[in-house]
Amino acid sequence: MRLDKYLKVTRLIKRRTVANEACDAGRIEVNGKVARASYDIKEGDIISINLGSKPLKVKVLKVDEYATKDTAAEGYTVIE
DSSP states (O other), X not given: OBHHHHHHHTTSSXXXXXXXXXXXXXXXXXXXXXXXXXXXXXXXXXXXXXXSSSOEEEEEOOOOSOOOTTTGXXXXXXXX
């Protein structure tokens, strides 16, 4: 699954266009490297989101094409 779609499906970022713009601006890192929106997310990847004053770091637990509001948070765990 593409990085921008994963961020939207798991509700880490509200809209896919915002996720795409954050990737283009270099604010999203995967495994310590700046990632493009087209990066293919895999289980075990570490995603760092540097939006706002507090950066967020999560580990990908599973990749699902669809998620409801209740199950969206099951796709990742917050590290820091």
